[in-house]
Amino acid sequence: MYVLRDINQELCAPAEERVSYLPHYDTIVKGGMYEYYASEGQNPLPYAFAELIDNALAATANNSGPRSIHIRMHFDDMMASRNALYVIDNGKGMTPRQLNNWAIYRLSKFIRKDKRGKVSFIEDEDAEEEKKDDLAPLSLNSDISYFGVGGKQAVFFIGNSVRMISKPKDSKDVHELTMSKEEFQMKERNQEAIYSGVIRNRKPGDFSHVPETDENVRQIIKEENDRDNFTVVEIKGINPDHITYLKQRFKEWTRQLAHIYHYYIHGPSGNVDEDKNRSTSPFKNIDIEVTMINRVHNRTYPAIHINLRDIDDDMQTQFVRSAASTFEFKAKVEGSGVVEGILRYHPFLYDRETYPSDLNDPRMEPETFDEHDYAINDRPARGRRPIFECYWNGRLIPYTFIENFDWCAEPKKTKNIPLDCYNRVSGILFTNDHFQVSTNKLTFLDLEMKLKEKNTAYSRIQNSQEKRTTIEREFLTWLKECHEQCDKQIFFSGYKGQCVRNDL
């Protein structure tokens, strides 16, 4: 209350004003825009797909039968409105409440659990999520949901509208929710509540709400009758640059996905088996498939289809298959947990290094040429690339590399092992969520720092046993063995002088 003390007293502004500061909808729409940044010229689009695959892996974790994750793309160069991308899984689906939660930016599973703990009237439908597979080898625990942002960021990085279609097993209905940039803009114009939407509950197979022109989603809805439980993520308004990339570099990005999920697809030993006719995945029966259907000039081309398991030239497969010997170890990080590691030796064979070369890696040294411009085959093995790639809960965190550790780094003074041998070693690290990653799952926050702390204890694992010898010793012994048993160099001995072949 203001009491005027003087007739000339200035009227001041109200002492307190209520204001509202609802986050702008760009929080959702642009969430991934400036986070999925290109690193060293890489296109980050496969990492957006990875977020959707992560969600599908988590959703299918407790499937009793096969786990199927299918990316389906329809591109029509004459009608952009028909372009659509689907990620379909046969996982546990979402109830309307869970679907609602899906849409809430930053509602992580940890907060949801918290809530359930305190607010008892919320049904316990997430309880099964608690079964956490802490003992999974290589932390392949299918538990890759963390921040409550991944799906939304990925969808709006890829396109500008999403339709979630989901059905849990026990539900008779299918639940649908849409979200789009256009919808947000419209609500803003009409001064409606921005973060308000509608969940449609309908019978499986009922596509009466979908316009006839929208054949793709009608087809998907028709298939619902064959599925007890599922989730479909439909993305439309796909950025045209992305479409070009997806079409032109199909082999490249599917290879990259095969690398990211290598151990989920092939199991803890990786893609050792060269038999292409295996039908089911050796590890928990996970199928990740990609199908692309192109219409060009009103002509539909045969679908391009691939099961990621059939890819045998992804980097991990190359590492697995060219390894002549492996060295397993563990790092116990004080206060954090255990990191599993594998080193692999890629020997020198006859006339060349067998260390896989990554043509997409800009650090890859170009082939050198001698004075006469003949290629000299002296490509180094690993060269300057770092030794370790790092997996988190079983999936690759693509932008974090660890150069080396003290005990496996090239020494200053060489002893009885040639220095080149140190350059023939590749490595991978496996952590669970005791180590933090950034919200876009592109980098670890503190893995390297923690691994390099004084108190971190390394030990070699052999036949599932922890060895007591120091890791330096074990590593040196292993490296020496590798060199002596696996490297095969040709020596030309008994030189007798030059001879000229007149017949050439």
Added chain:
Amino acid sequence: MYVLRDINQELCAPAEERVSYLPHYDTIVKGGMYEYYASEGQNPLPYAFAELIDNALAATANNSGPRSIHIRMHFDDMMASRNALYVIDNGKGMTPRQLNNWAIYRLSKFIRKDKRGKVSFIEDEDAEEEKKDDLAPLSLNSDISYFGVGGKQAVFFIGNSVRMISKPKDSKDVHELTMSKEEFQMKERNQEAIYSGVIRNRKPGDFSHVPETDENVRQIIKEENDRDNFTVVEIKGINPDHITYLKQRFKEWTRQLAHIYHYYIHGPSGNVDEDKNRSTSPFKNIDIEVTMINRVHNRTYPAIHINLRDIDDDMQTQFVRSAASTFEFKAKVEGSGVVEGILRYHPFLYDRETYPSDLNDPRMEPETFDEHDYAINDRPARGRRPIFECYWNGRLIPYTFIENFDWCAEPKKTKNIPLDCYNRVSGILFTNDHFQVSTNKLTFLDLEMKLKEKNTAYSRIQNSQEKRTTIEREFLTWLKECHEQCDKQIFFSGYKGQCVRNDL
């Protein structure tokens, strides 16, 4: 409407349910948490400070007099509730509406402008922002606001509560708005509107709403009467790890800030002047100061104070001062704009490289030792470090480096210049916002890709003139000159045999 067709018909769920999916408040509170990631063991805290300095630079851009930005810290080891950090600037301040906008996550200035364009009833109070300084040298345009997230992310990375205090020139009142994790939690518990707050409008100097125990902010409010216009960002609930770091590594992080804002503080030529007694900044009169006041065991220690301009061992200063010659160039990127570049030559002098060494850089090679464990002074110049650091609108984007360009890279075959000379070159690039950065301003999104596109045209700039000779030629000529004129190697000539000094 549902019409039962049969008395046994199942009652289905309502066909449509309205749901609301307000972003969770962690959007704000955890915004910066997993984005300000540590890179190569660096503590990202200085980069959070940088966001607040960015805002202050933008706010003071049109000051007629000196521009003052002051970081003030109060730490009390006996009473955590007294710990507080202030960023105070004498910029244009915020009206209540602007203060409200400050709080809206992701409300970037671009959307605000859009809005004004369309919705005419909103006052034109941001109009002056339009004056964009496109011609500023090195893109020192003080225009470092972009996404509508920086301030909030920084504040909640540093602590868990913020009080904004601001006064625009024409206002009689001071405006205050608080936001805190605790407040959010309380609103959630009480089921109140999460994103609703109160702006308090009060007379300058009036601290009647502040409890007596809160001396620090009372003191700040008392000082309001001396200031026509200002903004104060108060952060409390500071993460204890941060406090330890801020105290123990004061020199390190202030040095880092001096590096980030080097060209704002010292002007386009950098910190060439070795005269410590300059009183005003040579470039637009910008003072960035830091004061830390420690209370330990109830004893207040003398304040530690530094003006970033007085720091003369930040990396940029070292680069500027050890350069024997510079090479300016321009890169015209098709469709994007112009990048300015400077190369510097750090000569070999007598017995050592003068290329500045960064002790904090893990890529820094350790000193080597000879057989007898004597240090050998053969530290390489740049070593494997990349050549270029990159500035955006005049401030450093700390995690983006560019290794080199074709025309300045060490060649395969050496001609008439020793290879070592290529390793004596450092460089910086200056871009404006035609190139994109990530929301945390730690990395460029596409700078390297664009600079390495085929159509990017490089040319040397000499005496403000663009040279027509190819940049390769110009660079080689320059490098040769640098070597011949600046490198000074000692040769021991006229060897006459060994002699033994008996007097030693």
